[in-house]
Amino acid sequence: MGRVRSIYKAGSMLTVVAMWMFAIHFELEEPIMKALMLITLAVSLAVISGNADAHVPYIERQDYSTSNPFIVQDIEQSIALYAWLQTDGTHPSDDVDVATFVIEGPTRFYAELLVPACASYIDFVPWFLVAGPGLPEISVEIPFALPEGYGAIVVPNVEPGTDREIFYEPFGGKSYYKGPILDIELSSPGQYAVYYWDPYAMGGDYVGVLGFKEIWKPKDIARAMVATPLIRTDRELHTSCIPE
Numbered sequence: 001m002g003r004v005r006s007i008y009k010a011g012s013m014l015t016v017v018a019m020w021m022f023a024i025h026f027e028l029e030e031p032i033m034k035a036l037m038l039i040t041l042a043v044s045l046a047v048i049s050g051n052a053d054a055h056v057p058y059i060e061r062q063d064y065s066t067s068n069p070f071i072v073q074d075i076e077q078s079i080a081l082y083a084w085l086q087t088d089g090t091h092p093s094d095d096v097d098v099a100t101f102v103i104e105g106p107t108r109f110y111a112e113l114l115v116p117a118c119a120s121y122i123d124f125v126p127w128f129l130v131a132g133p134g135l136p137e138i139s140v141e142i143p144f145a146l147p148e149g150y151g152a153i154v155v156p157n158v159e160p161g162t163d164r165e166i167f168y169e170p171f172g173g174k175s176y177y178k179g180p181i182l183d184i185e186l187s188s189p190g191q192y193a194v195y196y197w198d199p200y201a202m203g204g205d206y207v208g209v210l211g212f213k214e215i216w217k218p219k220d221i222a223r224a225m226v227a228t229p230l231i232r233t234d235r236e237l238h239t240s241c242i243p244e
Contacts, residue, residue: 054171055080055209056220057227059236064097066144069193072101075109077215081208082227082236085126085198093203096144097196099210106187111194112209113157113179117166118241121177124204125157128180128196134188143197150193155180160200166244173232175243176207183212205237 060083064070070081087093113128115121129142135151146152157180158164164177186192196208227236234241 054078054214054224055211056216057082057172057224057231059227059230060084060097063095064099066096066098069098069100072099072210074211074215075101075103075107075192076211076213078110078209078211078213081210082205082231083196083208084205084238085196085203087203092201093198094143094201095197095203097208099194099208100191101194101210102191103186104189106185108183108212109186109192110181110183110210110212111155112181113155113196114176114207114209115179116205116207116237116241117175117177117244118237118239119244120239120242121204122244123160123200124198124202124206125160125162125179125200126196126198126204126206127154127156128182128194128208129154130182130186130192130194132186132188132192133190134186142195143199144195147193153182153184155182160202171228174234174241179206205239 055078057080058070060070060081062068063086064081064083072079081097081099083097084095085093085097086095109130111128111130113126115124115126129138129152131138131146131150131152133149133151135153138146138152138154140154142154164179166175166177168175194208194210196206198204230236
């Protein structure tokens, strides 16, 4: 097992080195070089010490709907879904985003919901819930139906207009409002789903963090190489982000 772990670490670091050689050879632009530096730091900490404050980034390209959910391969691996509850700025937003995952036995479930600290999002306070087998019957009204036999744990946000703590996230190069967190153990085997929605129908951009283990495989590093420059230049957002 130790030998496999060592090979994995070496392979991950060789991937980073190869990316650096590519970047230097083709004289990539400054935002991409900065992103590469951050990715290198995060990956180095993750694969060597197993402890890094960075999530594998996924940018929503198609709506994560009930019919086309984001499928989480490993609910313990720390990932960040850069997603959008669709809105045209005029009509109420009824968009619901969904991510699904499967567990085979008792599993720690960690989820956090962040919102970019933009002036236009000062009143944007989306909620989320986790639904699945063995969870309690839902006791609050939600604007969508759960699969038959599913219970759920609803995680509300603060009221619109409430002061929220803001923190700077160096990996993406922007500030976020801190949001609700759920950290529990799920015990019943089967498929679960995480739902994101805005009960106030405002809509907007958010980041759904799932998982607690910092795991960086070579394909995750490659994904971050593509996504991080977009995030650092606000191209994952659907609003002009003027800081609060």
